[in-house]
Amino acid sequence: MEQEKLIKVRRELHQIPELGFKEYKTQKYLLDYIEKMPQSALTVETWETGIFVHVKGSVGAKTIGYRADIDGLPLVEETGYEFSSLHEGRMHACGHDLHMTIALGALTRLANDPAEDDVVFLFQPAEEGPGGAEPMLQSEQMEKFRPDVIFALHVAPDLPVGTVSSKPGLLFANTSELFIDFKGVGGHAAFPHLTHDMVVTASAFVTHLQQIVARRVDPLDSAVITVGKIESGTVQNIIAQAARLEGTIRTLSPEAMDKVKGEIEKVARGYEIANDCKVTIDYGANYHQVYNDGEQVRLFENIVKETPYQFQTANMAMTGEDFGYMLKELPGFMFWLGVDSESGLHQPGLKPKEEALEVGVDLVEKTLRGL
C-alpha cells in the first residue's frame, strides 16, 4: 500500500519539474502533502522555494539532518511515460522526483512515530544550478534547526534496485560552471578575410579546452571540461560577430580547479590576439567537492548490513553536488541508491525503477533512527 502511495507521489512530482529557485508548484505540492501528516512533532518553515521540516524526537539528544534536492533540468523528456512532464522543455532527468518522494515517505513514518533524536528534513532548491545548498546553510532557519550530522542520497541508474554504494572521503568532484563570450567582427559570408569569425574561433576554443585536459593536467590527476551548449550566428550567410560557450569544469581537488581555470584564461588571452576578438569568461556557480566522513559511512554500512539490501564501496565520480557545502560544515555523507535505468542521469530517457522508492524510504528512516 505504501509503495502505491509512493509511486503516485513520484509520478505527480515527475509531471511538474521546475528550474532552480523557481520550484513554486513543487514547494506547494510538498507543503500540501506535509500538512496532511500528523502535526504534533512537526515544525515547518519555508526558505526561498525550499522547506525545512523539524521533527521533535522523544529524547532529542542530537539532531540528524536529511537533505533532498527538488529542482528539475531544462531538457525535453523522451521516456514515453503516461505521466511525462507537463512543463515543456523541463524534466526530472536527475531523479530529484524520487529524492523528494523518498524524503516524504521517510518524513511520514517519522511524523507518525518520531525517532529518539530530533530530525530535520531539508527540501533544497536549485541543486542543478545556481546552487541552493550554500545559501540554505547560511539561512536563519538553518541556525535554528542546525543538525549535528547530515546525509543525502542520489539515484544511481547503473546500480540494481536494492544496492546502495558510498565511500569514505572524496565521492564527487569540485565543479565550476563555465561561460565564455566571444566578440569579433561579423560580415558577409563571401568575405571572411574582412571579418573575425566567432563561429570558427569558438569552435577551435572548444577543441583547445580538451587539449588543456589532455596536456596541462597531471595524467595521474583528473579533470573534465564539458561544453554543453554553443550559441552563435543568425543566418547561414552572415559571418557571426559573437559566440557563447556554456560548460562545466570538474576536478578532484580545489587546486586542480585553480590550475585548469588559469590555463583557460591563458588560452583566452592567446585567442584574443590570434583572432582579433574579445573573450570574456564567467565561472557562474562553483560547488565544493562531496567529501564523506569516514565514521558516518561506516555507521551507514552497518545499518545497511542489518537490512536485506546490499552495500557496495563506490568509486569517485566527476558529478558535482552542492551538498558538498553542507558536508564542508557538518559531518555526514552521501550515498548512491540503485534505480536500474538503461538511460543515465541527464538523459531524456531516464526511467528509474519505482521499486527503489521503498528501498530509499526504508534506508533513510533506518539511518535517521540509527546514526
Ligand SMILES: CC(=O)N[C@@H](CCC[C@H](N)C(=O)O)C(=O)O
Ligand atoms: C548530481 C548532478 O548531476 N549534479 C550536477 C551539478 C551541476 C552543477 C553546475 N550546474 C555545473 O554544471 O557545474 C552535475 O552536473 O554534476
